[in-house]
Each structure stands twice: as structure tokens, then as C-alpha cells.
Amino acid sequence: MLNHLLTTNELKVEEIYQILADAKRFAEGMEWRPEQATFAANLFFEASTRTKSSFEVAERKLGLEVIPFEVATSSVQKGETLYDTVKTLEAIGVHAVVIRHGQDRYFDELVGKVDIPIINGGDGCGHHPTQSLLDLMTIYQEFGRFAGLKIAIVGDIRHSRVARSNADVLTRLGAEVCFSGPREWYDASFNLAQYQPIDEVIEDSDVVMLLRVQHERHSLKGNFSASDYHQHYGLTIEREKRMKSGSIIMHPAPVNRNVEIADSLVECSRSRIFKQMQNGVYVRMAVIKRSLESLKGGFHNETAYQKRLLRSV
Template identity: 45%
Template sequence: MTKKWGLKDLLGLERLSPAQIEATLDQAASFKKSAPKGLLAGRAVAFLFTEASTRTRSSFEMAAKRLGAEVLSFSAAGSSLAKGETLLDTMLNLQAVGVTHFVVRHERSGALEALAPAVKASVINAGDGWHEHPTQALLDLMTLRERWGSFKGRRLVILGDIRHSRVARSNLFALKKLGAKVTFCGPTALVPDAFKELGATVEHDLEKALKDADAVNVLRLQLERMEQGFVSSLSDYALAYQLTTERADLMKPEALILHPGPVNRGVEISSEAADGPRSLILDQVANGVFARMAVLALCDAGRTHV
């Protein structure tokens, strides 16, 4: 597994090869069957989150514990960071204490790029600004692959606030590499046409986008987008872009619904669609732990075998 991986860090999926992504998905699937207890015994995983998170963080904590690693909790508030210490200084200090993995969430795009090469420990991106959220995309892919086997010839719609979504970007980069087609859908303010230059199809008409698709990944619409003038009101957005069961039925009969959560029921997705038979939302959450176990283990091997 390390041959195909060979990386200390996971900062994003854009720069990974198809083989590296497949290796991660294979590792995650293997951990789902049986996880070797104590694979990361003696390792310590620290969480550096400058933004709030419940599901990503708890998923990573569970992943680390299942592999036998110790977990150091940490939040920006009340830490040395709040006292003006730089994130890099904090990381160097924690590394000196014995931390082997940093799981970092940062509100700024690209904030990890300069940090990762400056520390010996593995740095795993748990979301940086609007840029990438690689483990979320990996768990999305893992969930789809369980149903599909392969991504070749599949078409996935990502619906909602693409402009501000690190989940959409990581999914696009990875799905393209694995042979799937990606359609971004939403109003132009949230889905600029320039995304075409990154390899996505852009469609502002939801019905057209969904027709004959294999799956739709629905993104949360953050309430602040209304104040910022990207949408005029939540109800107006919902009228044009909410995923309802009727709209979902425009997809292929066996088509699937994903949502990275947390769900705004009645805004970007109706409750019926979120809870219906197509929905894989809870499968995603369950798979998240295995995808993150795979990333922790692969980065560990990538670091120690370099």
C-alpha cells in the first residue's frame, strides 16, 4: 500500500494520482472489513481546528482511536494560538511533545501549504477555507464506489454553493481523475461558469442537470450567503434549487443522493429526499471513519518509509 501512496501529508486531492486515490479507497474498504488493532500504537494525533466542527472532528478522533493512536484535543480558543503564537510554532511545540499527526482545519484557503513541509509530522487537511476537504471527498467516493464498483461513465451532480465549497472542489478533482463526469449546478453567483475551465460541466437549470444523472451530492447553503447578496432569500433559492423527491426522480432509477451535512432541511434538500430510499447520508458518515483511518495509516507509512 505504501508503494502507491508514499506521501507524508494529505493536503488535497488535486495533486494525487488516480492510483493514490484508488489506494486510499482500497485501504478504507479493507479497514471496513477488519481493522488491525494497534496499527498506530505509539502514535499521537493532534487536532488543530480554527473553525468549529463536530462531525469531521469526531470522525477523525474515532478513526485515530480505532487504530490505537493517542488523541490530543486542541482548539484555537484558549490556546497559545489565541495568545498570538503562530500555528507553525504551535505545531513545532506539539511535535516536540511527540505528536506524529496533525489534523488541521483552517478558515483560510491554502493555509496548510507552507506548514506541511516545515514539520516532520504528517499534516492532514480537514478543510482549508474554500479550497479542499480531501477526506470528505474520499468518504463520498468510498460510498459511491460501494454501490457502483467503478466511476467510469458515471455522472454526478454537485448541487449548491460550489463557489464557497471545499467539498465540491475535492470531489471534482478526484472524480475527474477516476473517470467520472461532474456537473456543478446552482445559481451563477454560487456556480460561476469559469468552473468549466477546471473540468466541470456547469448547468444553472436544476432539472436539466439532474436528467439521467447517476447521483447528486447536495451541499449545505450557509445562511450568511443571503446577507452577502449571493441569494435573495432562502425560500427563493429553495424554489429554484431545492432537491425534492420529484426532482430526484429525474435522475436514473437507481440514482443516489449524498449530502456532506449538516443538512438544512427544507432549504437545499427536502426532508423526504434526505430520508428517502436514495439517500446515503448516514452511510457517508459511517464510511468517514474508515476513510480517515486509511489516510492516518497511509500518511504514517508515507512518513516513516521515506
């Protein structure tokens, strides 16, 4: 069976630990490469530096050939569906695809119909599993456990790809999760975690996980200016001083400096923001390895699909 990576919700706890263990090995210098020439393609239907480059570095470190795919110059411009695009890449010999797409659960129209693994690089406001996994890796590196930790997720929880799925997976792993930020962005549907005001939550949390205010998705102006946001809900220099000893700051980036977090704290000693990015490469190497290994058997230069096509030659 193919190991797609679609959401963290459908990963079992053991699978999560396996991925984290492999990511750690990659961070420590493990080399792993598929036995045959292997092709990957990254289909990014939305802007991204971090995620796309991170996958690209991960793929190259595994020795994969990465086929460039630019939406702007592709047949998607001629109205081609996502299914036909992926099927095309499969037919020409691509072994795995990473997809970021603005539509929630875009992958539902692919799974079971394509014969290569799909790795979700972010869908709509829904899921971003490699971001969740790199967050987990960063926390585990720091504390060596999840049980008993208190994790505050602060900010734009309504539009965040990761807020709900991180809350879900952290709870499953034994941590206590708490949401903070503007009260009006929290509602009863967030049943996994309680709401606490920022000034309370920073004092006893082990991890303060800030979320990006999505200027692209909704306007701050209706409610408050960037500087208002920073004053009321952001991690100010003053608030950082009241953080629990040994606690850390995380942020998926790109950071809006002086909005979610004071400019000078982005690279302070508590901050793991750039470390998260570094971990992202190792987590993605682990995820890609897991997907490629699930091709095993059928994986000699041709996918199962390729072989089926070849059979009729």
C-alpha cells in the same frame, strides 16, 4: 518522504485507489494499529462536529492517543503562529496532526518545515480531501466504478470546499461532472464542468451531490429566501421522483432541511447522507494509516525531529 494529505489534486490515481481499498478493508473489520504508542492532535480552528468527531473515532479505532487541543484555551490566544503550534506539538511527541483552518492553503507554511504528517481537515474555501475521499468511497461502493457515471454537483459551488476539488478528481477518475444551482454562482472559471439547470440534471445523473448553502459565508437574502432556494434549486419531493432509476443522493452535511433537500428525503432510500458519514471514519483511518506508515524507520516513539533533539542529550 512524509505522506501528508493536503489536497486531492496532488494525489495520484493509484494513491486514491489505495486509500479506498484500505478504507474498504477497515469497513470490513480489518484491524491495524501502529506498533508503538502513537499520539495525534486535531487542531480545529473552525467549528465542526462531523469532521472532528470522525477523525477522533478513526484515531481511537487505530489505538492512537489523541491530545485535546482547544483553540480557545491555547497559546494561539497569545498570538502564537500555526508553525510554532505544530512545532510545539511535534516537540512534545505528537506523531501526526489534523488541521482545519480558515486560511486557504495554510499548510504551505508547514510542509517541508515540520517532520510529522499534516492531514488537511479543510482549508478556507479550498480543499477538504477526506470529504472528497469519502464521497469517492460512497460512489464506488454503489457503482463499483467511476467511468461513465454522471455526477451532478448542485448548489453553493462558489463557497464550497469540495465542489472544485471533487469535480477535478471525479473527472480524472473518468466520471462526467456537471454543476447546477443558481446560474449566477457559476462562472467561466469552472472549466471542468458544464452548467445545467436542476430540472434537467436530475433526470440523467447517477449521483446528485447537494452542497450546503453556507449561511455563515454569505447571505441568501440578497437573492432569495430559503424557501425560494428550495423551490428553484433544491431537491424537492417532486424532483426526487424524476431521478434516474438506481441513482443516489449525497450531501456533505450538516443539511439545511427544506433548503438544499426536502426534510423527508434526508433519510429516503436513495439517500447516502448518513452512509457518507460512516464511510468518513473508514477513509480517515486509511489516511491516517498512510501517514503514519510514512514515518516508518524513524518511527519508534520518536519522530525524526524528536530523535534529532535527543541525539544531543
